[in-house]
Amino acid sequence: MSYPPLEELAARVERFQEILRAENVDGVLLLQGADQVYFCGTTQSAHLYIPARGRALFLVRRSSSRIDPALVPAEVLPLRKPEEIPGLLAARGLAAPAVLGMELDVLPVNLFRRYEKIFPGEIVDCSPQIRKLRAVKSAYEIGLLKESAAMMDGVFAQIPGMLKAGMSELALAARVEAAARCAGHMGLIRVRGFNQEFFWGCLLAGPSGGVSSYFDGPLGGPGITPTFPFGVGRHIIAPGDPVMVDYVGVANGYQVDMTRVFALGHLPPDLLEAHNTSVAIQNALAAAARPGVAGGELYDLALEMAQRAGLAEHFMGYGDQVKFVAHGVGLELNELPVLARGVKEKLQAGMVVAIEPKFIFPGRGAVGVENTFVVREGGLERLTCFPDEVVII
Amino acid sequence: MSYPPLEELAARVERFQEILRAENVDGVLLLQGADQVYFCGTTQSAHLYIPARGRALFLVRRSSSRIDPALVPAEVLPLRKPEEIPGLLAARGLAAPAVLGMELDVLPVNLFRRYEKIFPGEIVDCSPQIRKLRAVKSAYEIGLLKESAAMMDGVFAQIPGMLKAGMSELALAARVEAAARCAGHMGLIRVRGFNQEFFWGCLLAGPSGGVSSYFDGPLGGPGITPTFPFGVGRHIIAPGDPVMVDYVGVANGYQVDMTRVFALGHLPPDLLEAHNTSVAIQNALAAAARPGVAGGELYDLALEMAQRAGLAEHFMGYGDQVKFVAHGVGLELNELPVLARGVKEKLQAGMVVAIEPKFIFPGRGAVGVENTFVVREGGLERLTCFPDEVVII
Numbered sequence: 001m002s003y004p005p006l007e008e009l010a011a012r013v014e015r016f017q018e019i020l021r022a023e024n025v026d027g028v029l030l031l032q033g034a035d036q037v038y039f040c041g042t043t044q045s046a047h048l049y050i051p052a053r054g055r056a057l058f059l060v061r062r063s064s065s066r067i068d069p070a071l072v073p074a075e076v077l078p079l080r081k082p083e084e085i086p087g088l089l090a091a092r093g094l095a096a097p098a099v100l101g102m103e104l105d106v107l108p109v110n111l112f113r114r115y116e117k118i119f120p121g122e123i124v125d126c127s128p129q130i131r132k133l134r135a136v137k138s139a140y141e142i143g144l145l146k147e148s149a150a151m152m153d154g155v156f157a158q159i160p161g162m163l164k165a166g167m168s169e170l171a172l173a174a175r176v177e178a179a180a181r182c183a184g185h186m187g188l189i190r191v192r193g194f195n196q197e198f199f200w201g202c203l204l205a206g207p208s209g210g211v212s213s214y215f216d217g218p219l220g221g222p223g224i225t226p227t228f229p230f231g232v233g234r235h236i237i238a239p240g241d242p243v244m245v246d247y248v249g250v251a252n253g254y255q256v257d258m259t260r261v262f263a264l265g266h267l268p269p270d271l272l273e274a275h276n277t278s279v280a281i282q283n284a285l286a287a288a289a290r291p292g293v294a295g296g297e298l299y300d301l302a303l304e305m306a307q308r309a310g311l312a313e314h315f316m317g318y319g320d321q322v323k324f325v326a327h328g329v330g331l332e333l334n335e336l337p338v339l340a341r342g343v344k345e346k347l348q349a350g351m352v353v354a355i356e357p358k359f360i361f362p363g364r365g366a367v368g369v370e371n372t373f374v375v376r377e378g379g380l381e382r383l384t385c386f387p388d389e390v391v392i393i
Numbered sequence: 394m395s396y397p398p399l400e401e402l403a404a405r406v407e408r409f410q411e412i413l414r415a416e417n418v419d420g421v422l423l424l425q426g427a428d429q430v431y432f433c434g435t436t437q438s439a440h441l442y443i444p445a446r447g448r449a450l451f452l453v454r455r456s457s458s459r460i461d462p463a464l465v466p467a468e469v470l471p472l473r474k475p476e477e478i479p480g481l482l483a484a485r486g487l488a489a490p491a492v493l494g495m496e497l498d499v500l501p502v503n504l505f506r507r508y509e510k511i512f513p514g515e516i517v518d519c520s521p522q523i524r525k526l527r528a529v530k531s532a533y534e535i536g537l538l539k540e541s542a543a544m545m546d547g548v549f550a551q552i553p554g555m556l557k558a559g560m561s562e563l564a565l566a567a568r569v570e571a572a573a574r575c576a577g578h579m580g581l582i583r584v585r586g587f588n589q590e591f592f593w594g595c596l597l598a599g600p601s602g603g604v605s606s607y608f609d610g611p612l613g614g615p616g617i618t619p620t621f622p623f624g625v626g627r628h629i630i631a632p633g634d635p636v637m638v639d640y641v642g643v644a645n646g647y648q649v650d651m652t653r654v655f656a657l658g659h660l661p662p663d664l665l666e667a668h669n670t671s672v673a674i675q676n677a678l679a680a681a682a683r684p685g686v687a688g689g690e691l692y693d694l695a696l697e698m699a700q701r702a703g704l705a706e707h708f709m710g711y712g713d714q715v716k717f718v719a720h721g722v723g724l725e726l727n728e729l730p731v732l733a734r735g736v737k738e739k740l741q742a743g744m745v746v747a748i749e750p751k752f753i754f755p756g757r758g759a760v761g762v763e764n765t766f767v768v769r770e771g772g773l774e775r776l777t778c779f780p781d782e783v784v785i786i
Contacts, residue, residue: 003619033590033621042619043590045607063605063613063713066622104502108587110518112502125503174574181567186621187592194501197426197436199580212456214438220456226396226435227646227724228426228579229459253620320456331620 010073020052028101101126135336136350144254149383152249206241209366212320239265242365257354259370278368281357295343326355403466413445421494494519528729529743542776545642599634602759605713632658635758650747652763671761674750688736719748
């Protein structure tokens with residue numbers, strides 16, 4: 001199992017400590033898996049305390065057997081319960097934080113109230129700073145993203161051999177998921193936030209592609225039960241159905257998001273044309289995107305092209321349209337930046353975005369492409385390389 | 394897709410309203426998927442408002458196209474943002490709640506602060522009441538649990554045909570997961586609470602079974618990457634390895650939890666004996682459990698039997714031991730009741746428990762059985778029926 005170089009992790013902690021000092025936060029206490037992975041390369045049932053100055057503490061309840069102290073940029077100590085933390089800080093000469101950062105975007109109220117008793121100072125939300133820091137990936141992280149991308153290119157290349165007429169979406173999903181697992185997919189897809197119920201992604205054939213859902217994306221899907229009304233359904237795949245496979249690939253913590261359309265025999269010409277419009281929009285965004293360009297500008301460009309193609313009504317949903325065309329990916333599926341209406345924040349080199357211009361046709365299906373790109377100084381570098389065109393089998 | 398009978402859902406709402414009135418809560422606003430599924434049979438990006446008296450409101454942001462008003466025990470209305478809720482209540486003659494219940498065990502702080510502005514009254518935690526209500530299953534729910542159990546019995550019956558020497562845990566997991574998906578497994582396994590990262594369960598062969606993790610269960614597993622250090626690893630399965638398959642089955646929202654041990658050729662006699670002790674403990678608990686028996690009594694009985702067998706050190710973990718032997722299952726994996734040290738709460742008819750006495754041998758593996766049972770007036774009824782003994786292939 002590959003582990004990030006210690007100097008890489010230490011540099012992440014140092015950059016975050018600079019931000020904390022600039023914002024007058026005395027220390028942060030991080031509980032969430034993805035954030036611990038970012039700073040320590042792994043996660044346990046643990047608290048990661050990062051002071052604005054000084055050495056971080058990785059306080060592990062269970063299982064300390066899983067942490068090699070030589071691999072993390074922190075002193076590793078056992079912890080039974082958070083009430084012990086102030087004593088541990090004091091014993092190490094670390095001041096009690098007057099302003100403590102916590103992940104208030106995900107930390108539940110009941111837990112927070114427990115920490116309020118332990119830390120009588122002010123507790124502020126440090127999640128915006130973490131999300132901003134994590135949005136710009138290092139060369140090491142981009143290397144991991146390339147591993148996930150290569151894995152998914154390999155999985156998508158197997159799909160034409162799996163797809164047969166009369167097969168259900170669910171049966172195809174089972175085969176795609178098994179191929180991804182065999183290729184080293186870790187399974188868990190982290191989506192930051194409350195109630196973000198997600199499993200693999202959307203494999204939607206024909207009318208299933210036109211079904212929207214609770215999930216804030218262009219696709220939804222019927223699901224196979226009303227108790228989880230999202231994603232893969234039971235539609236029997238027939239010739240002419242667009243079979244949209246929008247699955248998230250994650251081999252080593254880092255996610256790539258990728259979508260292709262397959263079809264048995266043929267695809268109706270208007271759907272094929274809409275797919276080609278999606279590819280054209282993606283390519284136009286990829287040509288226009290570079291450091292300094294605002295997310296909102298790129299969204300506007302995508303929307304204009306959809307309008308010119310007469311497809312505005314179908315763009316990024318039908319009825320339940322979402323107002324973005326690309327989102328950041330990394331340890332979580334909903335990272336920064338977002339290429340969405342009105343976004344003023346500018347792209348920076350090292351950001352990673354999944355661009356997904358899609359068109360939804362109720363009762364008929366969804367078409368469009370999605371690829372994951374790194375923002376480089378000169379423009380975008382594409383990570384997922386399987387051809388964009390509809391694959392007719 | 395099967396949908397719960399409306400009268401069943403209406404009865405759940407009514408029972409909950411009785412509890413709210415008894416506890417002087419004026420209404421609850423439920424956001425989490427599992428809780429919406431319990432009362433409405435499905436979930437969306439929505440708010441479910443249940444007043445102590447009067448008709449519930451299902452306020453749907455997206456996608457209202459997915460809710461059939463005839464199937465839910467609530468008035469269905471569109472909602473763009475929660476700030477609109479007080480106006481909607483007033484327009485329906487519902488008083489603004491002076492005491493509002495919310496799911497404070499899962500609701501993040503930032504979201505909560507938004508609701509505090511919308512509802513100037515007191516906001517209290519209603520999750521204990523919901524969890525207690527949900528712990529006792531109806532005949533309809535038990536029917537769904539039986540569907541999940543039959544699905545998993547069918548999947549486990551396929552494992553002997555899948556397991557070959559030289560196969561990795563991950564390759565076996567891919568096949569088991571594909572079989573489960575083909576059989577209608579919905580994939581998502583809901584675990585209540587913050588940061589409960591989980592995927593399928595634990596399929597652990599040989600030494601992987603001895604690796605503990607952040608997860609509060611007897612098993613952990615190495616995972617395939619330090620970024621998700623849980624569950625299935627890459628151990629190559631050899632003759633004599635205990636291959637422990639502890640997977641959660643969920644066909645229709647309702648989970649059964651089930652564990653069996655497989656082995657190629659043979660299993661070392663002491664591990665086989667420990668497995669048989671696990672079966673004996675399970676059977677003793679199943680014989681002793683009935684309405685009125687406290688969860689702690691049953692845990693003590695299990696621990697005594699493990700001690701008498703000389704296996705106390707290996708019981709429910711090694712080093713990182715957990716202090717329970719069974720947990721409730723249903724829409725979520727960590728439901729009530731818990732059969733744990735010191736638990737005074739008594740079993741009631743209709744509760745559903747997964748009993749999992751397990752023994753962990755570091756460096757060698759894990760053995761033990763797990764089955765899901767319904768508490769009936771006369772004792773336990775078993776739902777997962779595949780034979781308990783180690784399957785030698």
